[in-house]
Amino acid sequence: MKKLEAIIPEDKLDAVFNSLIQLDIGGFTYFTVKGRGKRPRQMVSSGRGGRFESAYNVNASIIVVVPDSKVDNVVDAITSNASTGLAGEGKIFIYNVDDAVDIGTKKRGESSL
Ligand SMILES: Nc1ncnc2c1ncn2[C@@H]1O[C@H](COP(=O)(O)OP(=O)(O)OP(=O)(O)O)[C@@H](O)[C@H]1O
Numbered sequence: 001m002k003k004l005e006a007i008i009p010e011d012k013l014d015a016v017f018n019s020l021i022q023l024d025i026g027g028f029t030y031f032t033v034k035g036r037g038k039r040p041r042q043m044v045s046s047g048r049g050g051r052f053e054s055a056y057n058v059n060a061s062i063i064v065v066v067p068d069s070k071v072d073n074v075v076d077a078i079t080s081n082a083s084t085g086l087a088g089e090g091k092i093f094i095y096n097v098d099d100a101v102d103i104g105t106k107k108r109g110e111s112s113l
Pocket residue numbers: 007034035036037038039040057059086087088089090091
């Protein structure tokens with residue numbers, strides 16, 4: 001099993017969400033994250049016509065745990081919906097997962113997903 005942790009622009013979340021639910025995967029989790037890449041930070045309107053540099057970029061983070069055989073499908077679903085080819089469109093980090101437990105049934109490993 002692998003865990004994919006993607007950081008994507010928040011405005012791409014709906015498209016990625018709709019693509020992920022087409023895949024035969026157990027589920028996914030997302031949350032709002034703040035961070036910083038190499039680029040200058042986002043300019044934000046102050047509401048009084050002024051603009052200032054925000055401390056962080058606000059993005060969406062998605063976590064998906066899948067069997068190894070589905071990693072490429074998930075990567076494709078994310079990149080094809082979140083990438084326009086520009087810099088600063090985020091990252092996908094991929095980790096090995098030792099085990100997982102479905103709390104209700106106590107199933108372990110891939111059958112828990
Ligand atoms: N190495 C990293 N480790 C953890 N989080 C990261 C890393 N790189 C980027 N991020 C996260 O991803 C967000 C987008 O960063 P991204 O790397 O896409 O932008 P960039 O560095 O400005 O451009 P690029 O890397 O495409 O040239 C950041 O705000 C941060 O939250």
